[in-house]
Amino acid sequence: MTTIKINKRSLALAISSIIAAPAMAAQIGDTQLNYGGYVKLDAIWSDFSDGTLGAQHIGRDFYVPGTTPVGANSDSDAVFDMHARQSRFSFSTDTKLDDGDNIKTKVELDFIASTGGNERVTNSYSPRIRQAFVTYKGWLFGQTWSNFQNVSALPETLDFVGPADGTVFVRQAMAKYTTGNWSFSIENPESTVTTADSGRVVTDDAGMPDFTARYTHKADWGHFVIAGIARQLTYKMDGADETESSFGLSASGQINFGKDSLKFMLTQGQGLGRYVGLNLVNGAVFDGNSLHAIDSTSGFVAYQHHWNTQFRSTFLYSFFSADNDQDLLGVMGDPTESSTSFSANILYSPVKKLTFGAEYKVAQRETESGLKGDLDRIQFSVKYAF
Template identity: 70%
Template sequence: MTTRKLITKTLVATAVCAATASAQAATIGNTDVSYGGYVKLDAMWSDFSAGTISGDSIGRDFYVPSTTPVGNDADSDAVFDMHARQSRFNFGTSTKLDNGKTVKTNIELDFIASIGGNERVTNSYSPRIRQAYITYDGWLFGQAWSNFQNVGALPETLDFVGPAEGTVFARQAQARYSVGNWAFSVENPESTITVNGARVETDDASMPDFTARYNFSADWGQVVVTGLARQLTYKQGGADEDETSFGVSVSGKVNLGKNNIKFMLTQGKGLGRYIGLNVAHGAVYDGSSLDAIDSTSGFIGYQHHWSEQFRSTFLYSFFEADNNTDLLAFSGNPTKSSVSYSANLLYSPVKKMTFGVEFKHAEREAENGADGDLDRLQFSAKYAF
């Protein structure tokens, strides 16, 4: 395989979500223009053991581990939600330049986790940028999936993320260079610090986040190894503290005929927002210094094709934090662990149309031993264009 083909393969695998549909294309001059996306309806019945979360919580739109309430069992009625906010649209161009090289652009929008809108009358939610980037001669510039994440390892689920507590998950501005099986990037820094039990988001790092990635592909599947190094900072209220954060993630896919196994295992210090949709913060500020939080997370999913039209994914996902119990006076009652199990049945009468049902059971435990769980039954209908 040539270097150019390997670069193309790396960019496609890391910058384009596996769920995005094949784009429609047209040619204008020397530029190929493409568009694609999908429309999706989600309907969810959710039962929380320790009290129902509010209707405007993001945890009602899709599974977010940190939003699962913990505490004494509460008599709470199950809640039903329905939305089409995951629907998305992408637009891209590919232009052949005079020097013989190609420059590509991609912009992708959806409506989930965006501001605005209500459920009283029109449900008019604002669009948000998912990705917006340029690729040229092995380089990527713009907002895309973090080089630390392997999007190709995400299992097929009805839930927006799926193995939420067990996966690296981040999109952000970056500059990335890919050569052969390797890719390196500098990415936008951001720290989430626990201060007096509350999360504080800081944006005063003096350097970007650094990542490195190695992709290995064979007929049997793929293995991806990624590394992250960054600076955690807290410079508020007279404090001027920083701490080093680092992590390693191994993920991939194993082909079993038409079926497959997808997996990820991540370990690090101060990973914070990169893991589990920020189920744990990067570090705790004890009044004089930062103490980075160690964590281990991962998932394994098995997809089985029952026939040409029916398939299922069985998924296990986990997160564990090694909180410093000597700092609980400063950290409050942080998440100690989170775990979820899910299974679905998907039916595609035609290639681009999918109907499905999925059941998810999730549990979260706080450092003081308080716990809570979620049972969710989800129905979805999706058409990709």
């Protein structure tokens, strides 16, 4: 009988390497197929100072600054929600071509903010497309995060977005080219306009795409990104045919302090509208004759501290401020003037990719007339990434 000796240390290292390796669905010829995502349960207790949001309102699934009720002057009971709608799945391919280049694709889905489904019996919600794109020789074609946004600057929070007041946050169809530290894109245009009769009007009449340019600097200390956008706001309804220019700049990045890190973003522009604050304010106002872009300033700062190898916390401040034209308030009604939020969390990962967390958030929205509304929220989450 032959005895096979096994080196326990080598076996342990081999198993560890397999576990740490990216999930691979299959290898078909020259194409590698990969999958990933996570399963996440959220339990959310929300207390609004000026009226409770209705059942299954998106503002109860995650923090959306523009949905914070203001001015109701009535006490409201707290509401409690649980859902697994943030769970996510992605599938990607990487194919080696005969010329030595690679062509890659990615499709990503989740279930939050989607239509269909209810909480009465089965909690069945429709999947929605997050990303779907192909990359080749520096080019990207499809839907993904806007080139104007720095996704790497988003802090780790239990809330779906986190610094919703102060971050650029857009996914849309585009064609993007990256060379070295620079990237340029043309992206799908869309305008949100305030009118006296209809409130918010979403138009899709732009004659040209949104244009962005971005520069990224990476170093041992972290990274820094500066991005610019130029686009056309349009309103072609009720006999009107008006356009207005929109421009913006955003600076963001991350500074490392050992395992700790500081993330930040500051964005200022004319008519940015849907690009910041989850469309907290519109891009422009139509006064019956012409369009007037709404100026805004927004940003956030977040510090993450690692208490030890298993516990970490993120402390976050986020803000948004609109410079509403006082002469147009008769058309605008009582628009949002500012929104701020603070949050702090404690995250515990007993093993890699499994995280238990608790987070407290307090937020306030104020309108131009001085009406205010507050939100106090406690959120508990369990997340496993695969």
